[in-house]
Amino acid sequence: MAVFAGKSCTEIPDAVPSDAGIAGAGVLLSSTITASVALLISGSLIFQDVTASRSSSSPSQSRKNPSVIRRKLLNGYSDQQILVGIGLQSVGLVTANRIVPYHFFLIWMMALLSMATHNAALLTLVHDFKRDWVLRWMRQLLMLANLALSCVYGVYILQSKIKDLPDTLPIACVWTWEPEPDADTAPRGLGGLDVVGTIVAMAGNVVIFGLATWYLQSRRxxxxxxxxxxxxxxxxxxxxxxxxRAYLLSQAFGKPDVKLSDEGEKTWSFGQLLGMLMLVLPVISVIEIMRGEVSVAPPVPDDGDDREPLVVQEMVAGGKV
Incomplete structure (x- = not known):
């Protein structure tokens, strides 16, 4: 008999405490705002490049507005999102003996949001990423780590759906849980809609990773x-x-599929307010770039050489700058 967080996997509690650090209103809003801003920047840059390539102006004229500020911001969001996805899923796995499937699934949804946001930035900044093979392969390894964690999450959730794990048991109990012979509900097998949706999501993650890898590594x-x-x-x-899906399932904005013993996820705690305040940081970067305090390499045009390094050293008066 396995024991997790001081309780047996056979002792099913009536309710579980909320976790504002996972499903709090501030956490969900900060993730949504960050992703929305990054997707809007990606869309604006792609739209600008498409309209510039279709215009009658010369390539040199279309490069007069390289959108350095937006690209700098998007590059920062891209790094942030891939690391957030890895961090969220890693912490969730470490605490799998404590968190219930409700919170585990919300972590997976936020990780999928981070993955989608990062891939959108990758589509936009692919030529910038190709200019340094070290940074390119480091990003590739981070994408692989994120995929591996996402697949592990999918396996946990799939197993919980197949076995009909009670909603108030820790997700780690999924490997030892066996329903009683006289239980009213039997395991659903592979025919449930939730099971099929989980399998499709896992397969889609693998396919998207393959396409993103080709897009990042292909030269032509x-x-x-x-x-x-x-x-x-x-x-x-x-x-x-x-x-x-996360908003509809959360206690803060929707209806959870598990009975929670309190309403802590609706309360704005210090941690949630801090997450919202962190959204102001990119504004500081914008001001520094506009004031000339930070120098950013201009983007490489689509028909340019993506082997050009990000940082170019120039010789000035016998010294390097």
Whole structure:
């Protein structure tokens, strides 16, 4: 008999405490605002590039407005989102002996949101990422780690659906839980809608990872603009779907599928307010760039050499700057 968090997996509590650090109103809102801003920036940059390439102006004229500020912001959001996805899922797995399937699923949805936001930024800034092979492969490894964690989450959730794990038991109990022989409900097997949806989500993550890898590593890409536009629409759809599901399931904005013993997820705690305040940080970067305090390499045009390094050292008066 397995024991988790001081309780047996056979002792089913009537209710579980809320967790504002996972499903609080501030946590969900800060994730949504960050993802929305990043997706809007990605869309504006792709739209600008598409209209510039179709205009009658010369390539040199279309490069006069390189959108350095937006690209700098988007690059920061891209790094943030891939790390947030890995961090969220890692913490969730570490605390799997404490959190229930309700909170575990919300973490997965927020990780899917981070993945979609990062991939949208990848579609926009792919030429910038290709300019340094170290940064490119580091990003590739982070994407692989995020995929591996997402698949592990999918397996946990799939197993909980197949076994009909009680909603108030920790998700880690899924490996030892066996319903009583006289239980009213029997395991649903592989025919339930939730089970099919989980399998489709896992398969979609693998396919998207493969396409993102090809997009990041390929030197010569056909139908570049169509891939950008289509990929952005797909990533936006995934982001909207993931957050809509999270909002409808959360205590703060919707109706949880588990009985919670309190309403702590509706309360604005210090941690949730801090997450909202952190949204102001990108504004500081914008001001620094506009004031010339931070120098940013201009983007490489689509027909340019993406092997050009991000940082170019120049010789000035016999020294390097």
């Amino acid at each position: 890409q056909k139908y570049f603009r169509a891939v950008q536009v289509g990929g952005l629409v797909l990533m936006s759809g995934i982001a909207v779907g993931a957050m809509t």
